[in-house]
Amino acid sequence: MSERKTIDLDQGWDFMQKGITKLKNILEGLPEPQFSSEDYMMLYTTIYNMCTQKPPNDYS
16 A cells, blocks of 8 residues: 655645635636536545644644
8 A cells, every 4th residue: 555645734725725716616606617526536535635644744
């Protein structure tokens, strides 16, 4: 089993903010492409990995 790359808070939060902004735009009816399954899984996996990293990098 390979080791996961550690995601630091700034890098992960930037990625999450982009996903949150995209979701808000979709919900507000602004012109925004829908989430692809790849976009959704990358966002989900990033958040999951950030919450399950070993301390001091556990951001849950």
